[in-house]
Amino acid sequence: MTTNNQTSIHAEPGKQEFFIEREFDAPRELVFEAFNDPALLVQWIGPDNLSMEIETFDNRSGGSYRFLHFDANGNQYAFNGVIHEITKPERMIRTFEFEGLPERGHVSLETATFIPLEGGRSKLHIHSVFKSVADRDGMIQSGMEGGMNDGFAKLDKLLQKRTA
Amino acid sequence: MRRDVFQAIADPTRRAILMLIASQALTPNALATHFDSSRQAVSKHIKILTECELVKQEQTGREIYYHLNPKKMKEVADWIEPFRQMWESRFSKLDKLLFSMQSKQKPKK
Numbered sequence: 493m494t495t496n497n498q499t500s501i502h503a504e505p506g507k508q509e510f511f512i513e514r515e516f517d518a519p520r521e522l523v524f525e526a527f528n529d530p531a532l533l534v535q536w537i538g539p540d541n542l543s544m545e546i547e548t549f550d551n552r553s554g555g556s557y558r559f560l561h562f563d564a565n566g567n568q569y570a571f572n573g574v575i576h577e578i579t580k581p582e583r584m585i586r587t588f589e590f591e592g593l594p595e596r597g598h599v600s601l602e603t604a605t606f607i608p609l610e611g612g613r614s615k616l617h618i619h620s621v622f623k624s625v626a627d628r629d630g631m632i633q634s635g636m637e638g639g640m641n642d643g644f645a646k647l648d649k650l651l652q653k654r655t656a
Numbered sequence: 657m658r659r660d661v662f663q664a665i666a667d668p669t670r671r672a673i674l675m676l677i678a679s680q681a682l683t684p685n686a687l688a689t690h691f692d693s694s695r696q697a698v699s700k701h702i703k704i705l706t707e708c709e710l711v712k713q714e715q716t717g718r719e720i721y722y723h724l725n726p727k728k729m730k731e732v733a734d735w736i737e738p739f740r741q742m743w744e745s746r747f748s749k750l751d752k753l754l755f756s757m758q759s760k761q762k763p764k765k
Contacts, residue, residue, distance in 0.1 A: 506666035518754035536749035
């Protein structure tokens with residue numbers, strides 16, 4: 493199966509937000525399901541080099557989630573947030589925090605909107621708002637999980653050298 | 657103050673300067689006419705943009721011209737690319753999943 497659907501990212505310089513847009517050759521009900529059914533979510537959201545575990549997924553308005561990623565060396569990376577709103581099949585609003593940062597409190601607010609298109613297709617729109625421009629830029633520059641791993645691997649090596 | 661391209665383009669006046677000199681090289685005077693702020697204020701922004709290598713100054717005859725450094729601008733456009741690719745690889749997995757979900761639901765016409 494091939495698709496011409498392209499992911500577009502808008503991140504204006506100096507702003508605390510970014511937007512992700514992507515179309516799918518499937519109705520929004522299915523895309524929504526793939527985001528909200530844990531058995532489906534694990535099949536696509538994790539990076540290739542990490543295994544994923546859903547620790548908590550109390551997926552309802554007022555609920556919460558905590559996802560874990562493990563690399564080949566057994567290092568663990570955790571993400572958590574609370575679910576502000578789930579409105580099937582059109583919208584989910586939740587917070588996001590990466591637990592691996594040096595200090596807590598760098599939380600972002602994510603809104604995902606599932607928009608129906610003609611011909612059984614749909615469009616996903618994600619809006620993420622951060623506490624600061626630095627937080628947003630950090631998230632983009634890290635390439636999120638993948639980049640963070642590389643970063644930690646380098647840091648590990650550096651620390652090993654220092655302590656050797 | 658941090659001197660990198662992202663700091664440089666975080667300011668709206670500096671973004672406006674880059675837009676202007678992107679279409680043609682401008683002298684300090686010609687550039688200043690586009691802004692309400694003082695010439696000193698504009699030249700301070702130019703100084704930052706020059707330090708970040710986004711703007712090059714070239715002397716032609718008696719005049720100095722400000723040029724855009726397209727190579728450095730490309731770095732700005734490229735910085736989002738790894739993040740975009742991460743989402744793209746995620747979404748292409750999701751495409752496959754959606755396809756199999758659909759074929760289970762009903763045979764494709």
